[in-house]
Structure formats: C-alpha cells, structure tokens
Amino acid sequence: MSTRRDFLKRSLILTASGLFLGQRDSAASPTFVQSSDDKQSKLKPPPDLFDAQALDMDFWLKPRTIDWTRPASGERLKLLYWKDGEILGSAYEQCCEILRDIHADKTARIDPKLIETLWATQAFINQLGMTKPLELLSGYRTPESNQRLREEGIPAARKSLHMDGKAADFRIANLHEEVLGELVQSFRQGGVGFYFRASKQGGWIHADTGLKRSWQG
Numbered sequence: 397m398s399t400r401r402d403f404l405k406r407s408l409i410l411t412a413s414g415l416f417l418g419q420r421d422s423a424a425s426p427t428f429v430q431s432s433d434d435k436q437s438k439l440k441p442p443p444d445l446f447d448a449q450a451l452d453m454d455f456w457l458k459p460r461t462i463d464w465t466r467p468a469s470g471e472r473l474k475l476l477y478w479k480d481g482e483i484l485g486s487a488y489e490q491c492c493e494i495l496r497d498i499h500a501d502k503t504a505r506i507d508p509k510l511i512e513t514l515w516a517t518q519a520f521i522n523q524l525g526m527t528k529p530l531e532l533l534s535g536y537r538t539p540e541s542n543q544r545l546r547e548e549g550i551p552a553a554r555k556s557l558h559m560d561g562k563a564a565d566f567r568i569a570n571l572h573e574e575v576l577g578e579l580v581q582s583f584r585q586g587g588v589g590f591y592f593r594a595s596k597q598g599g600w601i602h603a604d605t606g607l608k609r610s611w612q613g
C-alpha cells in the first residue's frame with residue numbers, strides 16, 4: 397500500500413540519487429557545481445531535500461549503524477552503535493576511540509548527542525543512495541593540540557568545544573560542504589561551521605552540541 401506522500405517522497409529520493417551519480421541526468425545541470433582545478437564532481441541538490449525535520453519516527457527508532465573513517469590514521473569504524481533506544485557500550489567506546497586526539501593519542505568521553513548528529517547526517521544521506529563513509533578530520537582535542545593548531549594558523553577557537561568532546565570536523569566525499577552543512581543544521585542540535593576550501597578534497601563542516609549558531613570559517 398502506497399500513499400501519495402510516500403510516492404512523492406520516493407520520487408524525491410530517486411531524483412536526489414540521480415544528482416549524486418553525476419551528469420547522467422541533464423536536468424541535474426543547473427545545480428551541478430564543478431571545481432575548476434580538477435574533474436571531481438560536486439553536486440548540489442535542491443536544499444529542501446535535505447531537511448532533517450521531514451524525517452519520520454522510523455528513521456530515529458531503527459537500529460543505527462555508522463560508517464566512519466579517520467583519514468589521518470587510516471582507521472575505519474563500521475558497526476551497529478545503537479539499538480532499542482540505547483547506545484551499545486562497546487560501540488560507544490570505539491566511537492570515542494576513533495574520535496580521539498590523534499596527535500596526543502588521548503581519548504575522551506564524546507557527547508552521545510554529537511555521535512547521534514554524525515550518525516543521523518550520514519544515515520540521511522544513505523537514504524538517498526549515497527554510501528560514502530563519513531570522513532572524520534578532527535574530534536576530541538587536548539588543550540595543547542588545540543593551541544598548536546591555533547599557532548599553525550588552522551581555524552580553532554580558543555575555547556573550542558573539541559576540548560570537551562562536543563565537536564567534530566568532517567566531510568563526505570563528493571558532497572558539497574554547503575549541502576552537508578545545511579543538512580547538519582537542519583538537525584538543530586548545536587553549532588555548525590562551514591569551512592569552504594578550494595583544494596581537491598574541498599572543505600569541511602564543524603558540528604558541535606553547543607549553542608545553535610552557524611558561521612563560515
């Protein structure tokens with residue numbers, strides 16, 4: 397049995413999948429963004445497709461699987477982390493581990509709300525047929541590591557929520573930072589920073605569980 401609403405939703409999802417697959421669909425061209433320095437495609441679907449407030453309860457109640465990589469260390473974490481309303485203890489430990497301060501090799505308690513935001517962002521995108529892992533660029537930072545980044549001129553706030561295990565920087569390959577950031581914002585969980593960069597890999601998104609705010613860095 398299929399309602400009209402389900403039909404519309406399915407059509408939207410198919411359209412979005414088409415956009416992600418590249419230039420096969422000429423209708424995608426008005427929203428197609430290609431960087432000048434390489435052949436990498438960056439696709440920008442209509443923003444209203446990426447509103448997390450449109451999600452149904454089923455999305456939140458089903459068992460949750462994450463697929464994260466940490467490019468700096470080559471680690472990959474792919475596992476069921478939440479089921480029947482609870483975070484699985486050993487999976488939580490592994491989430492904290494992959495979100496550790498790699499430079500200082502220190503692990504901290506990561507805010508479960510942050511883990512949920514990271515999971516939900518990726519799960520939302522998976523629903524549209526995109527299965528790339530979430531690339532974690534930064535998670536917990538010791539005060540020393542945070543200070544070092546500041547000295548190196550890398551964007552880091554003096555009282556960064558990274559030091560409280562409440563922030564992460566990440567990207568998803570081939571997904572434009574603006575689309576990714578707007579999606580994260582639509583979960584209304586905290587702060588979102590947009591870091592646009594012209595390099596081959598593009599920029600990244602900062603998400604935290606602090607006050608709801610957004611900025612471009």
Ligand SMILES: [Zn+2]
Nearest residue numbers: 563564565602
């Ligand atoms: Zn950050």
